[in-house]
Structures are given as C-alpha cells and as structure tokens.
Amino acid sequence: MDQARTSDAQKMGELLCGFVDRLAPVHAQYDSLTQVWENLLPGALRDHCRIGSLGNGCLKILADGSSYMFELQLCKAVLLRELQRLCPSAKIRRIDVVMAR
Secondary structure, three states: OHHHHHHHHHHHHHHHHHHHHHHHHHHHHHHHHHHHHHOOOOOOHOOOOEEEEEEOEEEEEEEEEEHHHHHHHHHHHHHHHHHHHHHHHOOOEEEEEEEEE
16 A cells, blocks of 8 residues: 555656646746836835736736826836837736736
C-alpha cells in the first residue's frame, strides 16, 4: 500500500511540475505588465489603482474611489498606448476602469 501512495505522489508531482512549467511564461508576462503599470502611473494614482485582471485583450483596473476612476478615464488612452508599446506580448486592446470592492 505504501508503494501505491508513493507512485501516486510521484504522478502528482510530475503533473504539478508540468503545470508550473506551462505557467512560467504567463507569470513572466503578468509580472512585466505589473512593473510597467506601476512605473507609468503617478504616485497618487499608483496607491489607489491596481490591475484586477487581463483577459481577451481587456485590462481591468480597480480604483479605490470615483475620483481615481475619473483621473484614470482621462489618461486611459495614453496609458493604453504606452502599455501596448512596452508590453506587446500582453496584447492589450482596451482598458476598463471599475470601482474596487
């Protein structure tokens, strides 16, 4: 019975390693996107806005308050151009700003 558990654990370990290996490029992509995002934003916005998700070319930004949402809406086009230039692998086509919960 111990040999069966060891075999199952080895299979799970191999499966997990394969999964982690497949995630590595995705993690690197999000890590660079996060760094670029934080470098683009002024300090006042950086403290109150964060990346919520990225999917289907849409970067969702979570803002702490309506005034921060408004400021992001004003500079959204410039931020989108810069993110597309600096992180082309993220394939961002639009930015949505929503209120953080």
